[in-house]
Amino acid sequence: MITLKDLNKRFGEIEVFKKVNLSIKEGEFISLLGPSGCGKSTLINIISGLDKADGGNVIIDNEEIHGTNVDRIMVFQNAALFPWMNVYQNVAFGLKNICKDSKEIKRKVDQVLRKVHLSKFKTHYPHELSGGMKQRVSIARSLVMDPKVLLMDEPFSALDEQTRMLLHHELQQIWMETGKTIIFVTHNIREAVKLSDRVIVMGIRPGGIIEDIKIDMHHPRKNTDPNLFSQEEKVYKVLKGEIEKVVREEMGNEYKFEKDPIPFEHSNTMGGGI
Amino acid sequence: MSIVILWEAVYRLEIWPNFMFPSPIQVFKSLWNGMIDGTYSIALLYSLKRLLTGYVIAVVAGITIGILLASNKTMDETFGTLILSFQSVPSVVWLPLALLWFKMGEPAIIFVVVIGGIWNMIISTTSGVKNVAPELIRCGSNLGYKGLHLFSKVILPASIPHIITGMRLAWAFCWRALMAAEILGTGKGLGQNLMWGRDMGNMTTVLSIMLIIAFTGLITDNLVFKKIELKIFRRWGLLNS
Numbered sequence: 001m002i003t004l005k006d007l008n009k010r011f012g013e014i015e016v017f018k019k020v021n022l023s024i025k026e027g028e029f030i031s032l033l034g035p036s037g038c039g040k041s042t043l044i045n046i047i048s049g050l051d052k053a054d055g056g057n058v059i060i061d062n063e064e065i066h067g068t069n070v071d072r073i074m075v076f077q078n079a080a081l082f083p084w085m086n087v088y089q090n091v092a093f094g095l096k097n098i099c100k101d102s103k104e105i106k107r108k109v110d111q112v113l114r115k116v117h118l119s120k121f122k123t124h125y126p127h128e129l130s131g132g133m134k135q136r137v138s139i140a141r142s143l144v145m146d147p148k149v150l151l152m153d154e155p156f157s158a159l160d161e162q163t164r165m166l167l168h169h170e171l172q173q174i175w176m177e178t179g180k181t182i183i184f185v186t187h188n189i190r191e192a193v194k195l196s197d198r199v200i201v202m203g204i205r206p207g208g209i210i211e212d213i214k215i216d217m218h219h220p221r222k223n224t225d226p227n228l229f230s231q232e233e234k235v236y237k238v239l240k241g242e243i244e245k246v247v248r249e250e251m252g253n254e255y256k257f258e259k260d261p262i263p264f265e266h267s268n269t270m271g272g273g274i
Numbered sequence: 275m276s277i278v279i280l281w282e283a284v285y286r287l288e289i290w291p292n293f294m295f296p297s298p299i300q301v302f303k304s305l306w307n308g309m310i311d312g313t314y315s316i317a318l319l320y321s322l323k324r325l326l327t328g329y330v331i332a333v334v335a336g337i338t339i340g341i342l343l344a345s346n347k348t349m350d351e352t353f354g355t356l357i358l359s360f361q362s363v364p365s366v367v368w369l370p371l372a373l374l375w376f377k378m379g380e381p382a383i384i385f386v387v388v389i390g391g392i393w394n395m396i397i398s399t400t401s402g403v404k405n406v407a408p409e410l411i412r413c414g415s416n417l418g419y420k421g422l423h424l425f426s427k428v429i430l431p432a433s434i435p436h437i438i439t440g441m442r443l444a445w446a447f448c449w450r451a452l453m454a455a456e457i458l459g460t461g462k463g464l465g466q467n468l469m470w471g472r473d474m475g476n477m478t479t480v481l482s483i484m485l486i487i488a489f490t491g492l493i494t495d496n497l498v499f500k501k502i503e504l505k506i507f508r509r510w511g512l513l514n515s
Contacts, residue, residue, distance in 0.1 A: 083432075084432075084510065094417030098418060127510075
């Protein structure tokens, strides 16, 4: 059980978000969704303990968090593998810190590498792997620590569509097998709806949570499921206003997100000028 | 090869007298004889011994000081600029002081060699440690590493490419410093042989030794440092292989 209580965060003059309240049940898969700049990455960094909030607190199982801890492990956007270690060493790196029994380490690492289908690549170095494989290693490195919460900061955003779909499927499998609580940051509506139990939509200026949408569908979800589309539509409606806000800020106030349904062109007036 | 032909051609033109501008054949002969009878080879060994001693000291001390500077902001701000200015001073300039401090002889020359390489080593190490991808550090602390443990397991290995480049440059700087110091100083190294050549008006010796110096530098750089550097850069993913 994770509770965020009145979290505030500002970078200098800019207020990223204030009064963020959220509670996450154990074993839940939740997505933080929002336009860039809404502070979703900042929020997950605060939960991980890598960043500090300016106010409020994060409580996990009735204990307030202070700094990083191995019960909250993050999967970073570009995998952040250690280039001087091979796949096996990368995965074992964090484990060595909490487990001293080398046989136990080997067993756990081998097991998790099987889970992400990388057993064959144990002795490869990160520069020899594709983007998808790197992210698999990164997920394995986090899973092997057996954390209470798995934090994922746009883990698939740098991957191509095919790889991403494959990893979505694998992540769903892993989540169903392990029953971990997962907090997943993304700006991809489809990704959020497909994977999670709840989609937390975050807004911008003022930043914060604007809607908590429950996705009531059983797992694993297929890409072609028509229910998925209607859920996506629901999330999109909430998010649209926020996206418009961001674009208006950049392009000026005349910008309109949705134009008239019939395109108006002076050269196409159906003979009205005759 | 074309340089050798050009050299021979200039020699044949006889612009300068024979002893001042020897032919490549004379030089190679002298080089061969000197290597066989030991005049050059022993001098080379002496020089290499000094070089290695000075180089090892420069690298070890340089990395240590570099780490200290990188981990301490006030030290970096005070000594950092000082080191930059020291680096622009050619290390032979230290020789008079070194001769006074260490008396004439071995330690003075080694001191100059150390000075030749150490500044560069410090600067490379400092920038290596400072330029570690923040994500790797965050990842390390996320996986439960803290303080010194985090430094030795994540930050230091991550800065190795910078350190290797620094070591390669330091080798070249040390080599130059050594030659300059030997020409001015005493002992049995290549530099002294070169000076004898000059004193005797024997340009064959001078040119032979210049060739030895150039080739030693080239060979160590290409066979040792470039290979290591390439391997490390590839492993660290800094090359598009």
